[in-house]
Amino acid sequence: MKTPGEYATLLKSMKREWLWLWHYMLRYRLGILVYIVIGLAGTAMSLGTGLAAKFLIDAVVSHNSGVLIKSAVLAVSLSLLSIAVSAASQRIASIVSTRIASEVRAEIYDHIITARWEDVCKFHSGELLNRLEGDVSTVSGYIISFIPNAVTRLTMFVGCLAIVLYYDVTMAAIALISAPFLLLLSRFSAKMIRKYSLQSREINGRVLSYSEESIQNLQTIKAFDLTDRYSAQLRTLLSEHRRLRLAHDRFSLTLSACMSVIGLIVGNLCYAWSVFRLWTGRISLGTMTLFLQITGYLSSSFSALVSLAPTAITAATAAGRIMEITELPREDDTLCEAAGAVLAAARTSGIAVEAHGVRYTYHDANTPVLDGVSFCASPGETVALVGPSGEGKTTILRMLLGLISPNEGTILLRAGDAEVSASAAARRLCAYVPQSSAMFSGTVAENLRIAAPTASDADLERALRDADAWEFLSTLPDGIHTRMGERGYNFSEGQLQRLSIARALLCRAPLLILDEATSALDTATESRVLAGIMRTDFPRTCILTTHRPAILACCDKVYRVEDGHVRTAEAAQPQEP
Numbered sequence: 001m002k003t004p005g006e007y008a009t010l011l012k013s014m015k016r017e018w019l020w021l022w023h024y025m026l027r028y029r030l031g032i033l034v035y036i037v038i039g040l041a042g043t044a045m046s047l048g049t050g051l052a053a054k055f056l057i058d059a060v061v062s063h064n065s066g067v068l069i070k071s072a073v074l075a076v077s078l079s080l081l082s083i084a085v086s087a088a089s090q091r092i093a094s095i096v097s098t099r100i101a102s103e104v105r106a107e108i109y110d111h112i113i114t115a116r117w118e119d120v121c122k123f124h125s126g127e128l129l130n131r132l133e134g135d136v137s138t139v140s141g142y143i144i145s146f147i148p149n150a151v152t153r154l155t156m157f158v159g160c161l162a163i164v165l166y167y168d169v170t171m172a173a174i175a176l177i178s179a180p181f182l183l184l185l186s187r188f189s190a191k192m193i194r195k196y197s198l199q200s201r202e203i204n205g206r207v208l209s210y211s212e213e214s215i216q217n218l219q220t221i222k223a224f225d226l227t228d229r230y231s232a233q234l235r236t237l238l239s240e241h242r243r244l245r246l247a248h249d250r251f252s253l254t255l256s257a258c259m260s261v262i263g264l265i266v267g268n269l270c271y272a273w274s275v276f277r278l279w280t281g282r283i284s285l286g287t288m289t290l291f292l293q294i295t296g297y298l299s300s301s302f303s304a305l306v307s308l309a310p311t312a313i314t315a316a317t318a319a320g321r322i323m324e325i326t327e328l329p330r331e332d333d334t335l336c337e338a339a340g341a342v343l344a345a346a347r348t349s350g351i352a353v354e355a356h357g358v359r360y361t362y363h364d365a366n367t368p369v370l371d372g373v374s375f376c377a378s379p380g381e382t383v384a385l386v387g388p389s390g391e392g393k394t395t396i397l398r399m400l401l402g403l404i405s406p407n408e409g410t411i412l413l414r415a416g417d418a419e420v421s422a423s424a425a426a427r428r429l430c431a432y433v434p435q436s437s438a439m440f441s442g443t444v445a446e447n448l449r450i451a452a453p454t455a456s457d458a459d460l461e462r463a464l465r466d467a468d469a470w471e472f473l474s475t476l477p478d479g480i481h482t483r484m485g486e487r488g489y490n491f492s493e494g495q496l497q498r499l500s501i502a503r504a505l506l507c508r509a510p511l512l513i514l515d516e517a518t519s520a521l522d523t524a525t526e527s528r529v530l531a532g533i534m535r536t537d538f539p540r541t542c543i544l545t546t547h548r549p550a551i552l553a554c555c556d557k558v559y560r561v562e563d564g565h566v567r568t569a570e571a572a573q574p575q576e577p
Ligand SMILES: Nc1ncnc2c1ncn2[C@@H]1O[C@H](COP(=O)(O)OP(=O)(O)OP(=O)(O)O)[C@@H](O)[C@H]1O
Pocket: 121, 362, 363, 364, 365, 369, 387, 388, 389, 390, 391, 392, 393, 394, 395, 396, 435
């Protein structure tokens, strides 16, 4: 049982979710309007067909051939038109809903890639995909159909009620006898539907995350001979998924059975009442037929109106899950102008990096990983960060890249008189080689051009030579046009590292950031790669992390990162890197 406070919070969040949906409905108002007009036309046809059938039967009974022919033509034409209108309405709904789905999906994707990195990392990528696909489909269907359904059902309801009231008030009262029961049922079902839709989206996310992660790590699963265990675990998850689906299904079936029983009772009451009225000669046979048809419409449109509430709740639940993503704080890109000025100045004077009193704690950690860290790199210098594993070297590089921001202190990138804080906007000053190489599907050339879209084949060759990747690549039949499998699985780790280095060199950024970029290379290859990296025709500052002592000979400064502090290697001696 929920407390009143919990109910208030629930209502408040549902209100926010509906407002979010409303904002999208306003945006697609034209499509929705067309859908409404077509829906209303369909409703008018159905009611008209009912009336035409009444006149037809009355004409048959009274042997009035003139009315008979007109009514028959009208009934057939309206029926045919109804079919056309229903097809048009379905077509419009799918055109608009697919457009909404793709636009909303693109927007959510933009939110994911522009939100602050650390906040996005709180979600499993499978869960993000689940929201991007499942929740977006739910809301886009709802955005297009909710208002048109509400308007057409309401019109149908009011139209039917008006016709029945016109001919027989008692009949209208009998037809609406089900209303209080349906309202009670919907009130009960609303809560259950919110619960089931939340549970079902959550378990979907878990299945998706599990499958995605295990497929990504297939090599490890096979190497540890874990295929049976992983299959069994997926089956456990799927059986939970199935159990939930069946529970949901049982609930829906029970609900619709209850509604059908109510509908049957009301239908039979209406039938009995119209037979009685016909028997007593108060209505004609045509009116009785009309009653039977219209009372059916009346109760079905009322149930459809009632079922709009659970639909709205399912959509609001999905909207809430999407809003958790859209409301993630965005990266700060207000420093674009300052970054541009630094970039322009750095082309001639090079770039300096100055960190002062930097303190940083990851959101899920209790102690700071960096506690009052200061270091600097002058223009053109190569600076190494060394130290034991897990002490914060990559964390410092993430700060330089503006992926995370210091809780205290500053990191400035300076060129001449211009300066900018390390931030999302300042990333254009950096070229980056990650600790584990990140390649995308496509050819080698396409992967390299991610960093420099206008680079010529000659530029690619130069960068590949500097990264000592040209030799192995030129022996492949397709050379730089060789296709890379997912994450470059068809290349060795050392080859991928060299391709990553070539990509970073190609973008000619004034600050080169290398995170253990040569860790998979043999010593001879590493020396050639380092020589290539140092061979630069413009002032480039390089900050790298390494566990390899051989690299330190090429560095102007060495800092040791340990216990949350950064000290110059001399100060930190006699320890090894
Ligand atoms: N995204 C994250 N969220 C929470 N904690 C993190 C995150 N990334 C790293 N850490 C923690 O921060 C500490 C420093 O990690 P970091 O990756 O900076 O170490 P490192 O010095 O680069 O280590 P290595 O030499 O092994 O690469 C570690 O204790 C790690 O567990």
